[in-house]
Amino acid sequence: MAVVFEKPKALSDVPFHYCPGCTHGIVHRLVAEVLDELGVEGNTVGVASVGCSVFAYNYFNCDMVQAAHGRAPAVATGLKRALPDNVIFTYQGDGDLAAIGMAETVHAATRGENITVIFINNAIYGMTGGQMAPTSLPGQVTQTSPYGRDVKVAGYPIRVCELLSTLSGTALAQRVTVDSVAHVREAKKAIKKGFENQINKRGYSIIEVVSTCPTNWGLSPKEAVQWLRDNMLPYYPLGVYKDVTAEGGEN
């Protein structure tokens, strides 16, 4: 009988600790499928960050390093400079990448550090129980913005792909989501491109995945997907913000 779907080999056979309706599981699978398709699992080192995906080192079958909060791009830089022919990726959330680790992120990108960054943007700190993130939307209620994010006090959410697209070292900055089959396919294509860029030594690739956090948004999984469509996507439009391969040039 033909196998139409199976668990990717680069994904461990252990249950995820993620909440129902959280999109980490889908994104993990997409990354693992890409590692399988490119045949690079044995040559890959992943860097887990701090946040809900901190245990990513238990889920991917490649070698893994667990980095301090926000420091994954610097750890990945050290790995990549020591192992230029290996595939190095980071898997980071919005608090990790866009708040405490923004310096490491911007500088890894501007150096054209030849790594692949998977960025999960769910507009909230999940692991610590739902605090305001650098990507929380204006008016969004969180544990630390109980009256809604007041931009006069807390400022505005950061659009990471737009920001990084201005840097010469960025090879790919693309925002995707996984709320539908079509979008999941698109996300996988983007992730694959991010890894191919690295193999072809094109520089820094970031794939931002607009994601859900039903638990901390206080919504059911189904409601969370709808909230993502109604609120996240208008502020964080999907699309390619920079792609050196489309520009016809190599970084």
Added chain:
Amino acid sequence: MAEKVLMKGNEALAEAAIQCGCKHYFGYPITPQTEVAAYMSKRLPKEGGVFLQAESEIAAVNMVLGATSAGVRAMTSSSSPGISLKSEDVSYIGGSDLPALIINVQRGGPGLGGIQPSQSDYWQATKALGHGDFQLFVLAPSTIQEMVDFVSLAYEVGEKYRVPAMILSDGMLGQMMEPVEFPQKKDEPVADKPWATNGHKNQRKKNIINSLYIQPEELEDLIKERYQRYEKIKEEEQRAEEFMTEDADVVVVAFGASSRVSRSAVMQARAEGIKAGLIRPITLWPFPDKTIEKNVDHTKQFLCVEMNMGQMVDDVRLVVSGRKPVSFFGRTGGVIPTPAEVLAEIKKLAGKEN
């Protein structure tokens, strides 16, 4: 015998690291260690290595964490305020059982402090460079030759026990010049690092470099295992130099730059008929308590001389445990004590003030 060359401390240390196979340097500019980075930026590209000026001290030490995880010898250097910034990730390096080399060319503190030589990071280096239960192997050179020799020692001990190592230098040793000799290159095989995350090639189980353990019992077990290694380091890696201590009535204890001043004072005291001696701790952690202990019975008293307000003196007092008086003399803020000042202290203690 290799040829002697006249070199600045910071540059000699950097050259020694390259000769030890350190091909990955990550740093950030800060006085008075900048020559380490400058030297590395000149030499490493020609050695097929990597010099990278990081966006911050924190990023630099994380790059070291990454490169060390890959199994290569890596290094970062800084000076006191920069070391404070690195402390977060030195804790991660310790908690992940990684060897790594961190250089602190100390300057005055706290805060931005000053840029003159100091030893006021003794506590930080030996007790609390970062959160959690962990230690660094800490070496204190007192000559430029030791700035060279201790680099290989730091790598070897660090890799043997899988602990981070620090060379605790200071602005005086970093900036001064002395003739040095580089040891003949050894053709030793690179230490086996089966734990390295360098891609499993589908030939071994995956490796994970990690410091997170949610189950308290598991974390406790790991820390206890690490402390067994620390006990072994305490047993086997203590180092100290003794100078004229056999019959000394006053034993001066001083490390690094202040030990140079103290040695002059001890020689002057001897010339004046005072039985003075010097213990120079070479490893600050593990603290050379065996050498101190050996001298407790026969000496009348100890005098700690430091370029701070009294930090190592705590460790001396712990060993001496009240059996003999332990006094302290120090200058701080970047001021280097003079031999005359130390001699005056020795004389005061020996009851020969005039």
